[in-house]
Amino acid sequence: MNAGPGYTRRRLLGMTAGAAVAASAPAGCGLFDRDPEPARPDPLQPVLDEALRLAATYDRAALSQPDLAKRLTPLAADHRAHAAALATLIGATLPSAAPSASADTGAAPTLDALRKAEQQAQRTAAAACRQTDADRAALLGSIAACRAAHAEALR
Template identity: 50%
Template sequence: MAPLTGCDPFDRDAEPAPGPDPLAPLVDEALALAAAYREAAAAHPTLAGRLTPIAEAHAAHAAELARVARVALRSATATAPPGAPAADPDTALAALRERETTARQTATRACAEAPAERAALLASVTAARATHLEVLR
């Protein structure tokens, strides 16, 4: 079995891959998640107390990922998900859980493939996304 690059503390001298930074898609994903949570909170004010902090966490993750990847942080409206949130709160929460599950899987894969200096950040993002799923129950 090959070791996971992001989990090898001695892999500090790995050359960065040419081309776009692999964190760039995670920046866009975090911005889209932040927008989805904000839209759901606006559509369902009774959920705002639960959803607003998660939206803020995704926005903070996007900013930090963009800083590390040295990519421009686009506005959340540029990456907003298509369509409006579901009409009822339960369906809106289910849709957010589905998106959050996919995002957690994306972050987990990115962490496993990341060089050591990025693994801690990606592990934090992954853990936060798992926590968000608990909040959405």
């Protein structure tokens, strides 16, 4: 059976099917493409965040307890150095300005509270050290050791 001059039913059905596929192609674009997975934060990001928090905590304590400033300021500087090294390692950008140390955050942390924060931070860094590759472990080991030394210095 002819569907018209020079067209067979098979050819006409093939053209119709081809036109249907071509028409639906724009709607199906990406049908087999996978959405890119959202970027996962670097596993060292919590250690970086903790270093920034500790530096800010020391700054607040030094401002609210000036008699301790000479003792606490170098410890805050260590945490800022850790944050800078971690940011470089993971390709993160540090905040352009440190949060205001004079922000009203309640009572200033005591030496005991600072020591406990350092002990927790040391555990965080040590755990990250055990879970990372050798290139990162050296830095994390140094940070964990420094945090342990800070805890002892606060006794």
